[in-house]
Amino acid sequence: MFEVLEHREKLQTKILTGNEASAYAAMNAKVRFVAGYPITPATSVIETISKLIDEGKMKARFVAVESEHSAMSACVGASYAGLRTFTATSSHGLAYMHEMLHFAVNARTPVVMAVANRAIGPGWNIWSDLSDSLSQRDTGWLQFYCSDIQEIYDTIAMAYRIAEQVMLPVMVCYDGFVLSHSTKPIEVTPLDGFIEERDAEGIDFDNPTTFGNISPPESYFSLRKAIHKAVEGSLDVIGCIEQEFLEYSNRYTPMLCEGYFLDDAEKVMVSMGAVASEARVAVDLLRDEGEKWGLLKVKSFKPLPKKIIKAMLSGKEVFVIDRSLSPGTGGILHHEMSSILGDVNSAILGLGGVDVTAEAIVGSLKRLRGFT
């Protein structure tokens, strides 16, 4: 308890953008290697980090590489050699990394990356759309979707603890511009006592090993199985670390999912990211009209806390609001929710940055229910 009090005295409140919050979280999480390549709207994460390092506030090696493929390669290399690493990207940058996203998982490197969600062209569209990171679902990266700026900071802090415990890479995702560029006063909690320096052995020159050589079928199969188990097992780890962070910071930042007016709700919206914030307001609006609505915000898309979701939503009519599209399948969150709950209602809103207001959500839900 003493430690908690002590660090709360050091707590600073700063007005930061979502991207700056990412950078400050990486700094306080004792990241020691950052490789970055600019892409709107993630660019200012890397710019802020490079500035923090230049000013001597952050002690890390920064490499401005020549592509996102290289950014992830360099992070994997540095992580393998024992450092805590970070990068940030978006959209085409994330797509360009795809090969290395798989590689980071099979290499079991605990790389953490911020993703400022953005649509993928053509046509060039720099606005929010979660399809970029959601379409990386099957790489095995853990994925958390933030709904506000404080959450970005806290989630990155927790992401390192999770990544290094389960030895899997983690994406911390947030809507481009809506969260990456808007500002809010946040608590920049110093993370001493919550995250220590990464203590990884790195390369053993005295007892050399070969990493990643030809892997015969059986050993490859068991590697993949171990990864699957690690993703599943991360649910418990995430729960524990969320609790530890609450005790440490006095702030509850949900990592799996969060309900809003769920107890007596008959109808529930399910959403992720910034849209989930707006959906809260939509719940309020509908409750004012006497409708018993609630919200389930999914924070952890990977691992998806299926049992918790099922328990929270049983007996309720479910409406999934997606800001993503898998052409021919529909909303990606909707697809996942259907696999848990059977077919449920689906609305796709806000692709390519189309504004998602609470009113728009209410309007679309009413149309789905045949009100108008």
Add this chain to the structure above:
Amino acid sequence: MITAKLLPGTAACQGCPSTMCLRTVLEALDKAVLVVPASCTSVYMGAYPHSAINIPVFNCTFASAASTATGIKGALEFKGIDAEVVVWAGDGGTYDIGLQALSGAAERNEDILYICYNNEIYSNTGIQRSGATPYGAWTNTTVSGKREHRKDVAEILITHDVPYVATASAGYLRDLYSKVRKARKIKGFRYIEILAPCPPGWRFPMDRTVEVGRLAVETGMWILYEHIHGEFRFTGLSRSIVEGKRKLRDLRDYLRIQGRFSNLSDEEIDEIEKFTQKKWEKLKKLHHELSHS
């Protein structure tokens, strides 16, 4: 205790230039980690849980050798560990898919040693053309002979102005050894490209690897040099040739021994000759400019 750094019994073809040169390179290194992109080497080093390479090795993706090395070196430096980070890549991983990362790392002057063993083909995937395949050569994707000349990554790196660029040949392992030893002492980005005659890919008998590696230099088809901190010098036999102490052999001697050139017409041989002469002139000019400026 095992002291050899490349153990016997690799899965490479007999007469493989890559294993010969890798053994030489590893012996020239002290404390080092090897970064290997997809290539014959990733296969012949053996299958998990065994390995024929007795120093730390990181197998990386095909396109990422130089950037993976950047990350590893960055981490070692940050931790205060003094060790060489050495890339061992084929010409495919160097000339084609990995060129962007290579150029980026060279421009940043990363403190790594990048070695390309250039067998002028993608051999691991069964002999296809690469950007290093010479004009006229048969491969499985140039069945009637390649119609374009090769590009030259060593020259590309000279224009990047990195501290050390050198060429070597599997025909002269002592020369390779001393170039690696020299490169080790230099800080910053270092590049060594080894011409690596590959018996199945070039279609010559497996006991003639060294001979073909020498013929390449004797006929002037491959030129040995070093470019150190902006200074250019020919080395080994290529130097004797430039200085007029040795005469160039007929390049047909080099072409004839290889099945991959068996269908060349006289015009095509002329074309190769012209290209080779142009290369010599270019390098001589570079030598002149850089050593008399």
